Every structure is written in C-alpha cells, then in structure tokens.
Amino acid sequence: MSSAREFVFTANDFAHVQKLIYEHAGISLSEQKNDLVYSRLAKRLRKHKIHRFDTYLHLLDDIQHPEWQEFINALTTNLTSFFRENHHFIRLSHYLKENFSDATADKPVKIWCSASSTGEEPYSIAMTVATTYGKLNPHVKILATDLDTHVLDKAKKGIYHIDNIEKLSFLQKERFFLKGSGEKSELVKVRSELKSLITFNQLNLLADWPMKGKFDLIFCRNVMIYFDKPTQYKLLEHFAKHLSSGGLLFVGHSESFPNAGHIFKLDKQTVYVRC
Ligand SMILES: C[S@@+](CC[C@H](N)C(=O)[O-])C[C@H]1O[C@@H](n2cnc3c(N)ncnc32)[C@H](O)[C@@H]1O
Known part of the structure; x- marks a missing residue:
C-alpha cells in the first residue's frame, strides 16, 4: 500500500480483486498488475465517493449489484485494431473460397468472433467475407461477443476515428465506411450493409453459452493470454464442441496450445484446425 495514494488499497484488497475477476471472468492478474488495478478501479471509487477499496469491494458481495459489470469493464484490456494480424484475414479468404464457394441463404457460413472488443475484429471479418464473395450481402452470419458491455456498445x-482506418486501402474505405461531415469530419461510420452481417451479444467465455449448433470458424484472439493454462484448456474443449470438424480456430500471436493435439491441430501460424 502506498501512502501517496488517494484511496486505501491493501495487499488483501488486491488479492480480493484477483480472486473475484479470476472466478468471474477467468482473468489471471499477476502481482505486477497492482498499480494497473488501482488506477482502473480508482475511477469507480471516485464515482461512488468511496475512500477505501474494501468498502468498494463489499458492494460486490451482492452478485446482482450493477457495479459488477462496471468492475469487469474496468479490468478488461480491450486493445484491438482493424486487420490486426492480417495473415488471418488472408487465410480466412482462402478458406472461404476453398470450402464455402457454394454458401446459400439456407446454409450460410457461420463465424463466431468471441472476444470482439470495440468491433474492429468482426468488421474486419465482415469486410474480408464481403470482398471474397464480391458483394455486400454474402451468405454469412457473424456472431460477435465480448464480456465488456462498454466495448460492445x-x-x-x-x-x-478516421485515424483507425488509416491503414485500410482507398477501396476498403470507400466501400465499407461513410465519412462524417462538419464537426464529425474526423469520424467514420461502418456502412449499414456491413453491420447487418453481424449480431453483437454479451457473452462470458467462462459461463454457459446459449448458442446451439456449430460454427465453421471461430476467432478467439488475444484473450486466452489473460487466462491460466487450466482455463485455456477448458475453453478449448468448449470451442471444440462448437466448431465443425475441419473448422478453423484463429488465436492471438502469442497464444499456443501444444497439449490440445487431440482436438486441435496447428495448421499454420496461430491457426488451428478442429480434428
Ligand atoms: C485484448 S482484447 C482482444 C480483442 C480482439 N480479439 C483482438 O485480438 O484484437 C481482449 C478482449 O477479451 C475480452 N474478454 C476478457 N475476458 C473475457 C471473458 N471471460 N469472456 C469474453 N470476453 C472476455 C475483453 O473484454 C476484451 O475486449
């Protein structure tokens, strides 16, 4: 605990936060995250005009308390960007051409983007699909989910912001975005046709999943890195049940699962095939 801090934050409080976020969201916070936890949650204490972390954490004794969602939102890390790890989108396009050239309205390609953050990833998927099929209304259903309600909104x-799409080609900007005018001239908006390919829902990867049926492709990138190994393997087994045989699982650049060979075979760089 630092005496220079605005709020009282003890080692016990940090341990309490570690336990709550691990149990609820699977996120493992190392000791090095002490300052980060303090600064992220300090905003919440200020909002409630509470001066001690133990008083704040007491609110969460009630699992129905609305502060629970804010607590989770504050502790997730949401870094993302359009076409992050671009090789995945190239692979996606090839896979669709090879396996789903005959997709129809009755049998659309089903894609789940399972940690979609602020949307750049599912929109990159949608742009890739639309470009691959050469139309804005391809036979695809994209489900985009995240635990954090702020990023989903x-x-x-x-x-x-227009800077976020700086690296996209001129054609991609023209086809998929509308530019704001006047005081909104620094903003761009995803075209409604592209948006309509995606359904956004809140979903905790560690809780029960309401979806029935299987997906053809699942993206779960740069989130399992926050989970410990047992949680990662539990999740992989769950994904395996929801992915068609031969379907692809895309994971983040620093995520690898050498012990899951009975369910997933490494195809190429951070792309796994359902056995
Ligand atoms: C670093 S972002 C990655 C975003 C995107 N997949 C990418 O690679 O650019 C991690 C996301 O995982 C979400 N997340 C963390 N724990 C989660 C959980 N238990 N269930 C669902 N989403 C979770 C966070 O809210 C955050 O938006």
Missing part, C-alpha cells in the same frame, strides 16, 4: 455503433 461502441462496436454496435460502428463509429471510429
């Missing part, structure tokens, strides 16, 4: 709006 932003994703649903599909409004970004």
Whole structure:
C-alpha cells in the first residue's frame, strides 16, 4: 500500500480483486498488475465517493449489484485494431473460397468472433467475407461477443476515428465506411450493409453459452493470454464442441496450445484446425 495514494488499497484488497475477476471472468492478474488495478478501479471509487477499496469491494458481495459489470469493464484490456494480424484475414479468404464457394441463404457460413472488443475484429471479418464473395450481402452470419458491455456498445455503433482506418486501402474505405461531415469530419461510420452481417451479444467465455449448433470458424484472439493454462484448456474443449470438424480456430500471436493435439491441430501460424 502506498501512502501517496488517494484511496486505501491493501495487499488483501488486491488479492480480493484477483480472486473475484479470476472466478468471474477467468482473468489471471499477476502481482505486477497492482498499480494497473488501482488506477482502473480508482475511477469507480471516485464515482461512488468511496475512500477505501474494501468498502468498494463489499458492494460486490451482492452478485446482482450493477457495479459488477462496471468492475469487469474496468479490468478488461480491450486493445484491438482493424486487420490486426492480417495473415488471418488472408487465410480466412482462402478458406472461404476453398470450402464455402457454394454458401446459400439456407446454409450460410457461420463465424463466431468471441472476444470482439470495440468491433474492429468482426468488421474486419465482415469486410474480408464481403470482398471474397464480391458483394455486400454474402451468405454469412457473424456472431460477435465480448464480456465488456462498454466495448460492445461502441462496436454496435460502428463509429471510429478516421485515424483507425488509416491503414485500410482507398477501396476498403470507400466501400465499407461513410465519412462524417462538419464537426464529425474526423469520424467514420461502418456502412449499414456491413453491420447487418453481424449480431453483437454479451457473452462470458467462462459461463454457459446459449448458442446451439456449430460454427465453421471461430476467432478467439488475444484473450486466452489473460487466462491460466487450466482455463485455456477448458475453453478449448468448449470451442471444440462448437466448431465443425475441419473448422478453423484463429488465436492471438502469442497464444499456443501444444497439449490440445487431440482436438486441435496447428495448421499454420496461430491457426488451428478442429480434428
Ligand atoms: C485484448 S482484447 C482482444 C480483442 C480482439 N480479439 C483482438 O485480438 O484484437 C481482449 C478482449 O477479451 C475480452 N474478454 C476478457 N475476458 C473475457 C471473458 N471471460 N469472456 C469474453 N470476453 C472476455 C475483453 O473484454 C476484451 O475486449
């Protein structure tokens, strides 16, 4: 505990936060995250005009308390960008051409983007699909989910600062975005046709999943890195049940699962095939 801090934050409080976020969201916070936890949650204490972390954490004794969602939102890390790890989108396009050239309205390609953050990832998937099929209304259903309700709200709006799409080609900008005018001239909006390919929902990867049926492709990138090994393997087994045989699982650049060979075979760089 630092005496220079605005709020009282003891080692016990940190341990309590570690336990709550691990149990609820699977997120493992190392001791090095002490300052980060303090600064992220300090905003919440200020909002409630509470001066001690133990008093704040007491609110969470009630699992129905609305502060629970804010607590989770504050502790998730949401870094993302359009076409992050671009080789995945190239692979996606090839896979669709090879396996789903005959997709129909009755048999659409089903894609789940399972940690979609502020939307850049599912929109990159949608742009890739639309480009692959050469139309804005391909036979695809994209489900985009995240635990954090704030990022989901932003994703649903599909409004970004123009700098966020700087690296996209001229054609991609023209085809998929509308530029704001006047005081909104620094903003761009995803075109409604592209947005309509995606359904956004809140979903905790560690809780029960309401979806029935299987997906053809699942993206779960740069989130399992926050989970410990047992949680990662539990999740992989769960994904395996929801992915068609031969379907692809895309994971983040620093995520690898050498012990899951009975369910997933490494195809190429961070792309796994369901056995
Ligand atoms: C670093 S972002 C990655 C975003 C995107 N997949 C990418 O690679 O650019 C991690 C996301 O995982 C979400 N997340 C963390 N724990 C989760 C959980 N238990 N269930 C669902 N989403 C979770 C966070 O809210 C955050 O938006």
